[in-house]
Structure formats: structure tokens, C-alpha cells
Amino acid sequence: MGFSYGELRDIYYKHHDNEVIKNLFFFIRACNYYYVADILEDESSRKSGKKEAAKIDPNYDGPYAKEVVTFAKNLLGDSYSELSKIAIKEEENYWNLTIEEKKDIVEYIDDNYLDINYNVLCQEIADKYGISEEHVALIEIDVDEFYTLEEENKDDYKDYYKDDNKLDDITDNDYTSPYIDYDATLEYGSGSVVIANSKNDLDNFLKSVDQGHTAAIENMVNKGLIAYVSRGTKVAIMEEKITVTKVLILEGLYEGVEAWTIREAVKEK
Structure with a gap:
């Protein structure tokens, strides 16, 4: 496709609302998770790969559309359309979060993780902001905003x-x-x-x-x-x-x- 995963990720972070870039990124990211799953025999990576594939828009008609959409359909089966609606909305909500909201999320985790089960805590935050638990984890380890060693x-x-x-x-x-x-x-x-x-x-x-x-x-x-x-x-x-x-x-x-x-x-x- 002309881009390495790292290069496409750089472009995606700058142009995450571009239909071509984001769908190709989700496709390559899903493939990357499945590669890790095969190498490490790690079922959680396989699960993450399916979640990334669900972000691929079933109506995407840009470059490599046939390969990308077919990949997601084969991976997710009959549930693809419904899973995609949820995943795409969560991704949209994630990018719409403000810096202050992200900081509030991190502070809330820091204040409550000793008293509330971590998975329950992440689910609570995900439900509140309409994002996924994986998005919560990404926010918590955002090195630019929260614990960079500069x-x-x-x-x-x-x-x-x-x-x-x-x-x-x-x-x-x-x-x-x-x-x-x-x-x-x-x-x-x-x-x-x-x-x-x-x-x-x-x-x-x-x-x-x-x-x-x-x-x-x-x-x-x-x-x-x-x-x-x-x-x-x-x-x-x-x-x-x-x-x-x-x-x-x-x-x-x-x-x-x-x-x-x-x-x-x-x-x-």
C-alpha cells in the first residue's frame, strides 16, 4: 500500500477524520494485532484485532476498499454492520474529547483505582463518555499529556x-x-x-x-x-x-x- 504501519499511524493522528487514511489505518492495525496474536499465541491480541476491524466502515469505497471491507466482513461475519456502528461512534467520541476531559479521566482513575475494580472503573468511564475501554487505556498512557519523561x-x-x-x-x-x-x-x-x-x-x-x-x-x-x-x-x-x-x-x-x-x-x- 506504500506506507508502513508506523508511517500510516503518523498520518492518521494528523488526519483522523480522513476516510481513506482512517480505514486503511484500522485495516493495518487489525492485521498487526493478528500478527502479534499468531506470534505470541495471545487471544487478547486477536480480540483487539477484531475491535479494530469493526472500525472499518462497511460503506468505505476508497482505495483498496474491496480488500479492506472484505477482510472485516470475513473476520466479523454477520455482526459486522452492527459492531461497526458502535466502534465508529466510539472512535468519533474519543477524538472529540477535550484535553480537560482526558485529564479528568486520568484523575478519576488515580482517585478511585484502589477502591473500585480497574475493569469496572474503565467500563464506567467508557459508558460515561461513549468510548471503549481501550480508549480509556490509551488516554491513561498518553505520554504527551500525562507522564512524559522530558x-x-x-x-x-x-x-x-x-x-x-x-x-x-x-x-x-x-x-x-x-x-x-x-x-x-x-x-x-x-x-x-x-x-x-x-x-x-x-x-x-x-x-x-x-x-x-x-x-x-x-x-x-x-x-x-x-x-x-x-x-x-x-x-x-x-x-x-x-x-x-x-x-x-x-x-x-x-x-x-x-x-x-x-x-x-x-x-x-
Whole structure:
């Protein structure tokens, strides 16, 4: 189709009301979930794939319409039309949320998650705003608005990175890059990019995101097993695997740190 998943996701976040972009994005995202489901034998990923497929408009008639709509019909069967109405409306409601409403959602979760079952809490919020539980999870882990590890938070987070099991605590004054130039930049979606201490930590993070386990994600952040770097951060590529890449961060708060990230986030020059 001419776009990688990561590139299409970038475009979708900028033009989420474009019929062609959003339907192709939902199709590729559903395929991505099914790929993860097959690799990890993870039924929750398969379920998420069906939810993404339901967002594909049955009346879509743009590029690759036959392939995209047929895919959704085959996946969802006779329930496709009804599921699509619900999913499309939830997606619309999600994009219509204001920043203040998103902050209210996060604050409500923080105030009540100890007293109310997390799944019940997410369902309550989803019902109130007309969105899905997956949307609630996305809002809670929105790194741009709620817990980005940018320079202004440096003092708050430095203590998380001081032992062998955590991302190294290396500042600009401690490290001089041996690289005159960089191989790539980190870019994924419209916000910050996740980096992990190890490939296993990255795998666990991706599973937690897929399953909406926000408490697990927060725990990984607090333990220093994952962190976030700004979009466009320059890196040197250390090791490449099929779906993940090991990089050396060349600038910013984590300059000098070797970390793992998803391969699609590594944009080579």
C-alpha cells in the first residue's frame, strides 16, 4: 500500500477524520494485532484485532476498499454492520474529547483505582463518555499529556535509573558520544517514543499496552524498566531484529543509554 504501519499511524493522528487514511489505518492495525496474536499465541491480541476491524466502515469505497471491507466482513461475519456502528461512534467520541476531559479521566482513575475494580472503573468511564475501554487505556498512557519523561521532570525521575536492572543514569556531563553522526531518529505516532532496558522488558510493555494493563505499565515506568524519549531523538543503531531494535541514545536526558525500542520507531536517515 506504500506506507508502513508506523508511517500510516503518523498520518492518521494528523488526519483522523480522513476516510481513506482512517480505514486503511484500522485495516493495518487489525492485521498487526493478528500478527502479534499468531506470534505470541495471545487471544487478547486477536480480540483487539477484531475491535479494530469493526472500525472499518462497511460503506468505505476508497482505495483498496474491496480488500479492506472484505477482510472485516470475513473476520466479523454477520455482526459486522452492527459492531461497526458502535466502534465508529466510539472512535468519533474519543477524538472529540477535550484535553480537560482526558485529564479528568486520568484523575478519576488515580482517585478511585484502589477502591473500585480497574475493569469496572474503565467500563464506567467508557459508558460515561461513549468510548471503549481501550480508549480509556490509551488516554491513561498518553505520554504527551500525562507522564512524559522530558527535561522538566528530570529531577523527579533520575532516582529510577540507578542500578543494573534499570536504564542507566547518564547525563550530558557524564557522557561524550563516540559518534560524529547519527544513524536514525526515533519517531512513532505523534508523541514520545518508548525505550526499554531489555528486549524482554519491551515485550512485556507491548503486551501490557495490548491488554490495557495500565497499572503494569506504570509499575514498569516506576521501576525504570521503560522510559520515554522525545520524538526525533537521534540514535545509533546497535542491533536489529525482526520487530525490535537496540539503539544508543545520542542526545537528551538518556544520552549514552543503550536501549531497545520497536523497529518501526527507528527512522533511518
